[in-house]
Amino acid sequence: MGLPETPDPREAAADAELRELLSNLETEATSSSSGSSGRSKREGGEETATAFPTEMSCITAFDEMYYCYSLGGQFLNVYRYGELRSCGEKAADWRFCMRTRSYGPIARKAMIMARFKEKAGRYKVGRSSEDVWEVRRVPVVGAFGAGEREEAD
Template sequence: MKLFDDFLACNILGSQLRSLYRFGHMATCSGKLDDFKFCMSIKSMHPEEKRDVWIRRRAEWWAQRRREKSSEDVWDIRTEPLTNFPPPRMSADVDTASTID
């Protein structure tokens, strides 16, 4: 029932508002519904056949995930460090008169 619970949790107001805030659009929960339907469809299969079908589905999921964009696509790797970071501390910034006793 975890897949069904995940589908329902995706559709609640909090999840939809979070998706709207983070991504600018409402969450599409069709993937979670497809996972639940897949689980129900393999319920009557033989355990070995069920395992093979599940492994194939996971392999397809990973292949699709590698083809799609990732949050890591936003960032560029630096080839050299930033200049003047962190900024050097000036002696005027450190006040030795105010200490905590």
């Protein structure tokens, strides 16, 4: 038989960190679910709107811009919308994120929330994939079944 396995101190530390993260997430989830109509209370008693994000990752914004300019991103857009996509919006998001890093945390959160609110308003009136594709009203039955092959013969 083999030697008895001793726990790796790195794994024990990672497990403890994971348990701490999960408990923090659970407390955040319970505190946010107790708030009413998308609002949460701060310690001072003042309410803040939580409908729009207040944080923005510049790395994620850069990755989205890079993907938009890539061949795969453009192919996906041609498939969905029937044309190439202008990636100016993604580039503007990345520049915006980099610019907000020079502001304080309160101003940064307000700027990010305002930007997401503005983008949500534009998204509702923008184009969608339904401008190219028709919505299927009748579901396909037996698309890959053996019954269709027999009928086609």
